[in-house]
Amino acid sequence: MKTHSIKVRALPWLVIGTILLGWNLTHYLQVFDPFLFPSPIPVLENFFKLFETNHADILSTLEKLAIAITGGSAIGFLIGIVLYRFEWVYESFSPLLDFFRSIPATALFPLFLLFFGIGDPTNIALAVWIGALYLSLHVSKGLKGTSEAAVLMAKTLKKSEWDILYHVRLKEALPVIFVGLRTATSLTLVVLIVTEMFVGTKNGIGKMLIDASYTYNIPKLYAGILLIGLIGYLANSGIIYAEKRVVHWEGK
Amino acid sequence: MHAISIHNVTKQYRLGRMRNGKPVHVLDSVSLNVQKGEFVGIIGPNGCGKSTLFKMILGLEKPGSGEVTVLGKKPEDIQMGYVPQHSSGALYPWFTSKENLDFAVKENNAGTAQLISNKIQEFGVSMYTNAYPYQLSGGLKQLLSIARATLYSNILLLDEPLTGLDYQNRMAVEKKLLDMRNGQNTAVMISHDIESAILLCDRIIILTPKPARIKAVLAIPLPKNRTHETRFLPEYQHALSNVYAALLE
Numbered sequence: 281m282k283t284h285s286i287k288v289r290a291l292p293w294l295v296i297g298t299i300l301l302g303w304n305l306t307h308y309l310q311v312f313d314p315f316l317f318p319s320p321i322p323v324l325e326n327f328f329k330l331f332e333t334n335h336a337d338i339l340s341t342l343e344k345l346a347i348a349i350t351g352g353s354a355i356g357f358l359i360g361i362v363l364y365r366f367e368w369v370y371e372s373f374s375p376l377l378d379f380f381r382s383i384p385a386t387a388l389f390p391l392f393l394l395f396f397g398i399g400d401p402t403n404i405a406l407a408v409w410i411g412a413l414y415l416s417l418h419v420s421k422g423l424k425g426t427s428e429a430a431v432l433m434a435k436t437l438k439k440s441e442w443d444i445l446y447h448v449r450l451k452e453a454l455p456v457i458f459v460g461l462r463t464a465t466s467l468t469l470v471v472l473i474v475t476e477m478f479v480g481t482k483n484g485i486g487k488m489l490i491d492a493s494y495t496y497n498i499p500k501l502y503a504g505i506l507l508i509g510l511i512g513y514l515a516n517s518g519i520i521y522a523e524k525r526v527v528h529w530e531g532k
Numbered sequence: 533m534h535a536i537s538i539h540n541v542t543k544q545y546r547l548g549r550m551r552n553g554k555p556v557h558v559l560d561s562v563s564l565n566v567q568k569g570e571f572v573g574i575i576g577p578n579g580c581g582k583s584t585l586f587k588m589i590l591g592l593e594k595p596g597s598g599e600v601t602v603l604g605k606k607p608e609d610i611q612m613g614y615v616p617q618h619s620s621g622a623l624y625p626w627f628t629s630k631e632n633l634d635f636a637v638k639e640n641n642a643g644t645a646q647l648i649s650n651k652i653q654e655f656g657v658s659m660y661t662n663a664y665p666y667q668l669s670g671g672l673k674q675l676l677s678i679a680r681a682t683l684y685s686n687i688l689l690l691d692e693p694l695t696g697l698d699y700q701n702r703m704a705v706e707k708k709l710l711d712m713r714n715g716q717n718t719a720v721m722i723s724h725d726i727e728s729a730i731l732l733c734d735r736i737i738i739l740t741p742k743p744a745r746i747k748a749v750l751a752i753p754l755p756k757n758r759t760h761e762t763r764f765l766p767e768y769q770h771a772l773s774n775v776y777a778a779l780l781e
Contacts, residue, residue, distance in 0.1 A: 436614040451626045529625035532666035
């Protein structure tokens with residue numbers, strides 16, 4: 281079992297190593313223009329240098345991400361509860377929410393710019409918007425999907441609607457809510473990075489990427505992309521870890 | 533006063549999502565009285581309305597016509613102990629065994645804490661108070677479910693309490709239910725396990741297929757205090773034959 285565990289844990293590193301080797305070989309064989317497809321070595325060098333030269337940008341994005349995820353989650357959660365609790369609200373607003381979910385968040389940037397002005401408030405507001413939009417769907421669906429048996433048991437215990445909502449429906453909905461949280465977090469990060477590339481942003485990884493592309497600092501561009509992927513991966517891993525602790529009964 | 537009184541109850545549902553879906557009669561003129569201290573078994577084919585009958589006794593559904601009372605009052609005003617089928621997630625997996633019992637009481641105070649502690653001891657599940665339901669065997673989960681039900685009521689509704697349990701777990705749960713036949717507890721039990729139903733119950737009610745009517749009411753003339761060994765009595769075999777004969781009619 282221990283051997284199996286070591287093998288399983290080594291597999292992702294094996295894949296990463298293979299990709300790096302393949303990347304290096306592709307660069308060496310000049311399959312693509314070497315200027316546009318640098319070797320992984322300068323990319324990795326730039327990656328580690330980012331923490332020294334662009335730590336303000338990194339901190340700025342992380343701060344905005346934390347605010348946006350917190351705000352988007354709180355608002356999305358509340359909206360989800362309201363959508364579940366009041367059927368008429370769900371029936372009335374559900375088509376509108378589906379309508380807004382179909383509009384790419386970045387297409388709303390000019391509108392948010394008018395409302396919130398140039399800079400971080402617009403970036404954060406748009407990221408909160410998209411996070412809340414997606415999480416509310418998962419919260420309401422999760423609550424609506426509670427098993428009848430679980431609710432029936434609570435009713436035989438003469439529990440109040442609030443007790444049933446908090447102790448039964450919400451707990452049963454947690455797996456679906458966590459899936460929503462992961463989706464919302466990924467979309468929040470995407471929207472944040474993309475809007476940082478727009479005019480008016482002072483700091484951020486998105487701005488760093490645009491500056492790198494304008495100055496043809498290709499290895500730094502690649503390094504920035506790797507950094508975004510790493511942030512997304514760590515955020516996702518954090519949520520998965522929290523889910524395993526909180527929803528300890530899932531799959532058992 | 534009867535513990536449970538079901539008088540001429542009828543119920544129908546509409547199938548499908550539309551209001552003009554086809555109506556289906558589930559229960560038809562069912563009348564039944566359960567005395568205090570009595571254990572009554574209900575046997576019937578799948579889908580005949582047994583669970584619907586339970587929901588009416590619990591006050592979670594109203595009969596289409598007729599009346600259901602518990603201790604002379606409306607069912608929704610009385611709390612009864614409900615033990616669902618163990619496969620349907622009777623215990624909440626996010627609560628430990630003790631927390632599942634804590635959730636059942638109206639108020640958590642020193643008195644109820646002592647009550648819960650006594651109940652855990654009585655059911656022999658002290659070792660598992662901090663375990664989660666998914667860490668327990670089917671038999672232990674069922675015992676906890678029964679312990680929870682008896683925390684707040686002497687009137688128990690048991691939905692197939694032995695279904696899905698292996699032999700050892702079945703014996704353990706059956707023993708507990710036999711111990712509860714002490715005149716203090718009243719129980720109505722849905723069961724597909726005819727042998728166990730005869731051992732545990734004072735009367736067996738046989739329902740017809742949908743719309744369910746009472747096909748037969750059979751008294752089980754076995755001693756009041758019963759054990760697993762009661763199965764070896766000739767009266768048990770006789771009762772078993774009578775029930776099978778009624779089912780085959």
